[in-house]
Amino acid sequence: MIRVKHLHKQFGExxxxxxxxxxxxxxxxxxxxxxxxxxxxxxxKCLLGLYSPDGGQIYYADRLLSDMDNNAxxxxxxxxxxxxxxxxxxxxxxxxxxxxxxxxMFTDMSHQEMLHQVNxxxxxxxxxxxxxKFPSEISGGMQKRVAIARAIVNNPRYLFCDEPNSGxxxxxxxxxxxxxxxxxxxxxxxxxxxxxDMNSVMEIGQNIVFLEHGCVAWEGDSTTIFNAEKQExxxxxxxxxxxxxxxxxxxxx
Amino acid sequence: MKHFRxxxxxxxMLGQVFRRPTKGSVLxxxxxxxxxxxxxxxxxxxxxxxxxxxxxxxxxxxxxIDSPLIPDLLVGFATRQSVILEFAxxxxxxxxxxxxxxxITSSIGSMxxxxxxxxxxxxxxxxxxxxxxxxxxxxxxxxxxxGIAMFxxxxxxxxxxxxxxxxxxxxxxEGIQSKFIPFHLVYAFIKSFVFAFILxxxxxxxxxxxxxxxLEVGKASTTAFVWxxxxxxxxxxxxxxxxxx
Numbered sequence: 001m002i003r004v005k006h007l008h009k010q011f012g013e014x015x016x017x018x019x020x021x022x023x024x025x026x027x028x029x030x031x032x033x034x035x036x037x038x039x040x041x042x043x044x045k046c047l048l049g050l051y052s053p054d055g056g057q058i059y060y061a062d063r064l065l066s067d068m069d070n071n072a073x074x075x076x077x078x079x080x081x082x083x084x085x086x087x088x089x090x091x092x093x094x095x096x097x098x099x100x101x102x103x104x105m106f107t108d109m110s111h112q113e114m115l116h117q118v119n120x121x122x123x124x125x126x127x128x129x130x131x132x133k134f135p136s137e138i139s140g141g142m143q144k145r146v147a148i149a150r151a152i153v154n155n156p157r158y159l160f161c162d163e164p165n166s167g168x169x170x171x172x173x174x175x176x177x178x179x180x181x182x183x184x185x186x187x188x189x190x191x192x193x194x195x196x197d198m199n200s201v202m203e204i205g206q207n208i209v210f211l212e213h214g215c216v217a218w219e220g221d222s223t224t225i226f227n228a229e230k231q232e233x234x235x236x237x238x239x240x241x242x243x244x245x246x247x248x249x250x251x252x253x
Numbered sequence: 254m255k256h257f258r259x260x261x262x263x264x265x266m267l268g269q270v271f272r273r274p275t276k277g278s279v280l281x282x283x284x285x286x287x288x289x290x291x292x293x294x295x296x297x298x299x300x301x302x303x304x305x306x307x308x309x310x311x312x313x314x315x316x317x318i319d320s321p322l323i324p325d326l327l328v329g330f331a332t333r334q335s336v337i338l339e340f341a342x343x344x345x346x347x348x349x350x351x352x353x354x355x356x357i358t359s360s361i362g363s364m365x366x367x368x369x370x371x372x373x374x375x376x377x378x379x380x381x382x383x384x385x386x387x388x389x390x391x392x393x394x395x396x397x398x399x400g401i402a403m404f405x406x407x408x409x410x411x412x413x414x415x416x417x418x419x420x421x422x423x424x425x426x427e428g429i430q431s432k433f434i435p436f437h438l439v440y441a442f443i444k445s446f447v448f449a450f451i452l453x454x455x456x457x458x459x460x461x462x463x464x465x466x467x468l469e470v471g472k473a474s475t476t477a478f479v480w481x482x483x484x485x486x487x488x489x490x491x492x493x494x495x496x497x498x
Contacts, residue, residue: 048375070273077377088368102376105276160375 001026001061002047002158002190008055009039009046016042018214020056026190029181029204033195034211035236040194043211044162047192048082049073060158078106081151081189083161083180087143089135095122095146096131102154121149125179141172145179152183159184159191165200177203198240201225210236263458270386270454273379280387287391291353292398298352299345303336303402306344307409310335315419325420329428332410334437341402342441343489346448349398350481354456357388358477361460362470370461381461388453395449396442403441440496447492448485455481 007020016039024030032040045051047058049065058065060076068076082088089098096118103114122128125145130138135146144164151159161180165173181204184191193200201208205222210233218225218233228234238244274280314331361384364370373380407429415422459477463469 050371050374074273074377077375080375082372082375084368084372086367088372090369090372091363091367104279105376105378 002192003059003062004047004056005059006056007043007046007053007058009042009051009053016214017046017053020211020214020216022209022216022219024190024192025207027185027188028191028206029184030190030192030207030209031195031201031205032192032209032211033201033236034217035196038211039214040196040211041162044160044192044194048080048160049077078102078154079157081154081156081159083144083147083151083159083164085163085166087135087140087147089143089146089150091135094132094134095127095138098135098146099149099153102150106154117153118149121153122146124152124183125149140167141169141176144168144172144176148176148179148183152187155187157189159189161191161193161195163195163197164193165195165197170199173197173199174203180204181206198237198243201237262462263454266381266385266458266461267454269379269381270389271382273382275378275383275386283383283387284390287387288394290356291388291391292394295349295352295398296401298348299398299402300405302345302348303341303405304409304412306340307332307336307406308413310340310406311410311414311425312417312419315414315417325424326428326431328414328420329410329425330431331428332414332425333407333429333433336406336410337403337437337441340406341399342444342448343485345399345402346445346452346485347482349395349448349452350456350485351478353392353452354477354481355474357453357456358460358463358474359470361457362463362473365461365463366466366470384461385454385457388457389450392449392453393446395452396445399441399445440492443496444489444492447488451481451484451488455484 002024004023005021007017008015009017020043032043034040042051046053053066063072063076065073065076089095090101093101096115099118099122100114103109103117107114109117119128119131122131125148127142127145127149130142130146135143138146148164159180164176164180168176177200180191180193183189193204195201202222205225208218208220208222208225209216210218210225210228210230212232218228218230220228225233225237228237238247275283311328311332315328318325318327361370364384370380370384373383411422411425411429414420414425456474456477459473459480460470463473
């Protein structure tokens with residue numbers, strides 16, 4: 001579990017995150033949603049320790065992030081898997097080498113053991129025949145799956161995903177969403193997903209934090225978001241024409 | 254003010270490069286890869302430029318000797334001095350600032366743009382050590398490249414002089430051997446080590462701290478070439494004053 005208390009972050013005179021407090025639960029897919037410029041990415045980078053907050057606390061399983069020394073942070077980061085928006089695969093390495101990378105860096109496994117582990121996670125993300133291909137030789141959806149495989153190969157306790165569906169067609173996006181949710185439950189991880197895709201919200205929103213102007217404007221899940229009392233949340237939800245039409249049809253009935 | 258801030262950031266970066274080392278087995282592989290990319294892949298252009306510039310230096314020298322009082326051995330002597338003291342270590346380093354420097358900046362810059370550096374950091378890897386340290390170690394072989402440039406520069410001079418009919422082979426070789434000061438070689442190799450360090454670190458700095466997209470990667474490569482060349486020229490001046498004056 002990750003607990004955030006009164007988090008504040010500013011760049012120069014501009015406050016990006018203002019007094020954010022929330023909990024991200026273990027074994028669930030926790031979504032951070034909000035419009036562009038709402039502070040989602042800065043929030044995610046603060047959680048990852050890539051940005052130092054200007055105020056507040058972040059606890060990883062009751063351990064305060066800001067109190068951790070370099071060694072403790074290094075150990076924590078080895079328990080974190082991250083899926084970047086663009087995949088962030090190392091383009092000089094093959095799919096197999098990309099997925100093997102965390103194992104090579106942080107374990108003393110033999111090459112055979114590593115290969116076995118890599119093949120296992122690649123088959124877990126339904127990617128069995130791309131081992132020797134380079135990231136530039138596979139599709140966007142496959143790249144995302146490789147990124148997920150790389151993120152989970154070291155059995156992390158925390159999985160972060162920054163807009164995992166961006167640039168994907170709706171069908172592939174749904175496959176990726178379901179994959180993330182299944183993996184979260186299977187490995188009992190604390191998964192935090194940064195998204196503004198309403199399909200993802202519907203599909204895997206087990207715990208949702210809605211950010212507006214750097215503040216938590218609403219918290220709930222995919223079943224309660226359509227009845228949210230906050231107008232900003234409803235504006236966000238019904239910014240999609242599809243959802244607008246569904247609402248209109250339901251009202252007519 | 255901006256330049257002072259950049260100089261400070263550069264030295265802070267150097268501090269980070271030597272901290273939290275990457276795992277030995279991975280580092281060894283990275284070093285071999287960098288030796289191939291930075292040293293071995295540069296040999297072709299070095300061989301080509303050295304041979305022909307050495308030839309031009311000797312032809313220019315021969316053509317400018319009008320007086321019968323000046324001995325023919327001066328062509329070999331002037332070629333050796335030009336090649337060992339300046340052409341091989343400095344001129345080749347400026348060329349390498351374009352070749353190696355822009356390669357380093359664009360490769361690290363692309364990694365920055367595509368969040369690959371963030372991926373390393375999130376994994377708990379010291380990205381500066383992972384990316385820059387192997388380049389510094391690989392470029393310890395740079396004086397080997399300069400040695401080849403020296404040999405080929407003088408050889409190119411001999412070929413141009415002898416086969417161009419400007420002087421005899423014996424006179425050229427006598428010129429090469431005449432008044433040879435071994436410390437000049439030491440001076441040239443000391444310079445090469447300093448330039449190698451500049452070649453590894455300045456373009457890395459420009460690539461690592463760049464922001465923006467593909468266009469900025471191109472701009473960073475150009476800036477890296479300019480700054481690497483300027484710093485090499487300044488370092489050349491300082492080293493020459495310290496060691497030869």
